[in-house]
Structures are given as structure tokens and as C-alpha cells.
Amino acid sequence: MIQLTHQTITPAQLLAAVEDDGSGGTVLFLGCVRDHSQGQKVVALEYEAYEPMAVRQMESIAAEACKRWPVQRLAIAHRLGYMKVGEISVAIAVSCAHRAEAFEACRFAIDTLKHTVPIWKKEYRPDGSDWVEGCEAHPIATKSETQQKKEAVPV
Amino acid sequence: MKITVLLFASLRDAAGTNRVELETPSDSTPRQIADLLAERYSKLRPHLKTIAYAIDGEFVAADLKLIAAKELALLPPVSGG
Numbered sequence: 001m002i003q004l005t006h007q008t009i010t011p012a013q014l015l016a017a018v019e020d021d022g023s024g025g026t027v028l029f030l031g032c033v034r035d036h037s038q039g040q041k042v043v044a045l046e047y048e049a050y051e052p053m054a055v056r057q058m059e060s061i062a063a064e065a066c067k068r069w070p071v072q073r074l075a076i077a078h079r080l081g082y083m084k085v086g087e088i089s090v091a092i093a094v095s096c097a098h099r100a101e102a103f104e105a106c107r108f109a110i111d112t113l114k115h116t117v118p119i120w121k122k123e124y125r126p127d128g129s130d131w132v133e134g135c136e137a138h139p140i141a142t143k144s145e146t147q148q149k150k151e152a153v154p155v
Numbered sequence: 156m157k158i159t160v161l162l163f164a165s166l167r168d169a170a171g172t173n174r175v176e177l178e179t180p181s182d183s184t185p186r187q188i189a190d191l192l193a194e195r196y197s198k199l200r201p202h203l204k205t206i207a208y209a210i211d212g213e214f215v216a217a218d219l220k221l222i223a224a225k226e227l228a229l230l231p232p233v234s235g236g
Contacts, residue, residue, distance in 0.1 A: 053212040119235025120164035131165040134234030137207035
């Protein structure tokens, strides 16, 4: 399940999407709207996406995670639009046979999402609002590319 | 080559529009197109150093020569999650 949505994200929906009889460990990550950023009060966030590309990038993350770890199922949901403090902006669930891979694959998925998926947030503070400029966007480094780079380094 | 340039987030705010139709030479690169756009919308200029480019939803290099591309997206640094 890969989803961009304007509706409230329900963790139970993601957990249901990764249910699998072969999985002994399921990890759920929730990203929530925090009430502060860099020492300033935050009252809300607004997210927008280049939607068709964002969905494709999230699918690529899922595919890459499944290549790197023995993932049974993986689900990613990202919410768009205006959200108040405490609301869930992103959720990732991963089920694997064993917990270690589930933790690693989930960590990879959220870390990679923050660099490769064309989504932007605007922070609303009591005194105004600004777009947050995070990471310069770049495509996913696939495992084979990473290995090639390592191999290319002279010893 | 007629191309539609898509602008998001801070870039849209800087230009005051989310899409611009441009006529460019057929072997233009994404960087050249962004430069051309910044001549029309000068507030885009300070953003150009940190943008990434996508053609029809896939990342492309700034110096790729575009042949018959329909849609170029200029992507400011991303902040999802």
C-alpha cells in the first residue's frame, strides 16, 4: 500500500495492510506535527506534493527496501494539506520474519523518503509562515549503485 | 520545443504561478530552461542553486539535453515526512 491522502491517517489501516502469516515482527513509524521547530512555536503544517512523482518515488523506496531486506509487506502513507499539532503526517509499516530487518527497512524507508520524495511542508507559526527547505532532492541510490561506488574506490 | 514547467512550494510563491508554458530550442537543458524562466520571474533566481529537475516525473540531470520533453518540474529542496 502506497498512498498520498488528504484524509486523517489511521495507523490500524497500515498495520492491516502489512499483516502476513510469515511475519514475526512488524514496525510502525508515525511522523507527527510537532509544536516547535528550531526554537520557535509551530501551530500547524501544510504539505503539498508533485503527486504522480511522489507516488512513484514512494513505490521505488518500497521496491528498494524489499531488495535490501527480506520484507514481507511494506506500507507508506503520506498526508497532504493542512494539519494541526499532533496529527500524523506520514506513516510507514513494515513486516518481516524477524524484528531486526523490520526496524532497518522502516528506518531506510523514512530516511530515504525525506531525500527523494517531492513533498514540501510549510510551517505556520504565530508570527507567520514559511516553506521548509529540507534536503536537496535526489533519486534513490540503489544497492547496486552503492556497491559500485564502493568498488570503484581504489584500496 | 514547447514545454510546460511546473513550479512547487517556494518556487511557486516566488513566481506567482504553478505552471509556465515555454518555447525553447529542442536541445535545451533543464538548467537553461530554469535560467530562461528566471529572466521572466526574477524572484526565482536565488532558488536556482538548490533545485532538482524532473521530466515527466523522473529525476534528470541539470545538463541533460531534452528532446521532445513535455513537462519539466523544478523541485525545491524537499521537506516531506
